[in-house]
Amino acid sequence: VDFGHAHFDHELEELGLLAETAGLQPVERIIVKRKVPDPALFIGSGKVEEIAALVQGHGASEVIFDQALSPAQQRNLERELKVAVYDRTFLILEIFAQRARSHEGKLQVELARLQYLSTRLVRRWSHLERQRGGIGARGGPGETQIELDRRMIGDAIKRVRERLVKVKKQRGTQRRQRQRNQVFNISLVGYTNAGKSSLFNALVKARAYSADQLFATLDTTTRQMYLQEAGTMVSLSDTVGFIRDLPHGLVEAFQATLQEAVDADLLLHVVDAANPNFPEQIGQVMRVLEEIDAAQIPQVLVFNKIDKLDDQQRPLRQLDHMEVQGRQLPRVFISAQSGEGLDALRQFLAQWVLEHRQLPD
Numbered sequence: 001v002d003f004g005h006a007h008f009d010h011e012l013e014e015l016g017l018l019a020e021t022a023g024l025q026p027v028e029r030i031i032v033k034r035k036v037p038d039p040a041l042f043i044g045s046g047k048v049e050e051i052a053a054l055v056q057g058h059g060a061s062e063v064i065f066d067q068a069l070s071p072a073q074q075r076n077l078e079r080e081l082k083v084a085v086y087d088r089t090f091l092i093l094e095i096f097a098q099r100a101r102s103h104e105g106k107l108q109v110e111l112a113r114l115q116y117l118s119t120r121l122v123r124r125w126s127h128l129e130r131q132r133g134g135i136g137a138r139g140g141p142g143e144t145q146i147e148l149d150r151r152m153i154g155d156a157i158k159r160v161r162e163r164l165v166k167v168k169k170q171r172g173t174q175r176r177q178r179q180r181n182q183v184f185n186i187s188l189v190g191y192t193n194a195g196k197s198s199l200f201n202a203l204v205k206a207r208a209y210s211a212d213q214l215f216a217t218l219d220t221t222t223r224q225m226y227l228q229e230a231g232t233m234v235s236l237s238d239t240v241g242f243i244r245d246l247p248h249g250l251v252e253a254f255q256a257t258l259q260e261a262v263d264a265d266l267l268l269h270v271v272d273a274a275n276p277n278f279p280e281q282i283g284q285v286m287r288v289l290e291e292i293d294a295a296q297i298p299q300v301l302v303f304n305k306i307d308k309l310d311d312q313q314r315p316l317r318q319l320d321h322m323e324v325q326g327r328q329l330p331r332v333f334i335s336a337q338s339g340e341g342l343d344a345l346r347q348f349l350a351q352w353v354l355e356h357r358q359l360p361d
């Protein structure tokens with residue numbers, strides 16, 4: 001639903017990519033223009049009928065909205081459209097659930113899902129209570145059920161939290177170990193699909209998973225990388241992809257994973273230079289960095305995918321600076337795929353390490 005902002009086409013395209021990432025096959029993209037959402041149906045009833053006809057025509061089994069739906073809107077739409085209706089948060093949670101690989105990642109996703117569920121559950125029940133008009137509500141079967149469901153979810157959240165605390169302790173020990181070894185930490189951050197995993201692979205020549213999907217990486221992968229020009233090893237970490245409007249619960253849930261970025265001495269902020277929407281994406285990444293207290297860490301912009309640019313768009317030099325939120329950030333142009341610019345990037349990193357390395361005391 002386009003509420004009148006500038007980059008809607010891209011957002012819809014991204015929603016399609018999210019759906020594919022979740023294993024769905026988009027068959028139709030519909031833009032509905034509205035000034036404000038309809039409280040009951042989110043969109044107008046005429047549009048709902050139009051969509052219902054499309055759903056039938058395609059034999060589609062899901063309708064996905066780019067924005068967050070209230071539980072009531074979701075229910076009403078499902079009743080009208082006669083298929084499952086999701087919002088973007090649900091889709092993202094689904095993808096995270098499918099992709100988490102480490103123990104910690106799985107626990108974090110479980111926590112985020114339970115939290116999502118608990119807010120919806122509470123709202124849903126209070127809605128039902130209102131409908132009943134309070135008749136026999138107190139102590140009635142409905143209330144018992146709410147209490148039960150609430151308690152079950154509450155207990156589950158508590159259990160997952162406890163297990164997370166244990167896992168985090170272990171992670172903390174590993175980190176201290178690394179700090180004691182005085183290894184220089186470099187973390188890759190960036191909007192999802194910018195090419196972090198590809199760059200990570202190209203730099204360490206390992207094979208981390210990379211695909212034209214959002215969130216190929218959910219858990220941090222760390223590898224050692226030898227920088228010949230500096231004559232030293234550094235540790236390089238690939239982090240979770242950032243995305244526009246990442247559901248807040250998820251940012252929180254992934255703080256431990258993102259913590260890797262916070263602990264870095266240098267951030268490589270990977271940007272998809274071939275995406276016309278890249279300035280917005282840079283802004284989104286900066287916002288997440290602020291949320292996790294990593295905004296002040298030295299940062300290099302790595303403009304990736306320059307192989308996709310035509311001659312006129314191509315940068316004149318491999319290295320320059322760009323102003324982002326009042327800061328002059330160094331910028332390197334590369335293609336993780338063709339390998340162009342990777343030597344310049346390595347040289348830049350080596351230089352940086354040499355300049356910023358603390359000598360052992």
Ligand code: GDP
Nearest residue numbers: 193194195196197198210211212305335336337
């Ligand atoms: P991540 O989500 O940031 O980790 O992104 P990935 O590394 O998974 O890459 C996302 C998509 O972009 C994949 O289809 C990659 O093959 C593609 N890609 C990555 N780097 C380049 C590049 O330099 N040039 C081109 N043309 N495609 C790239």
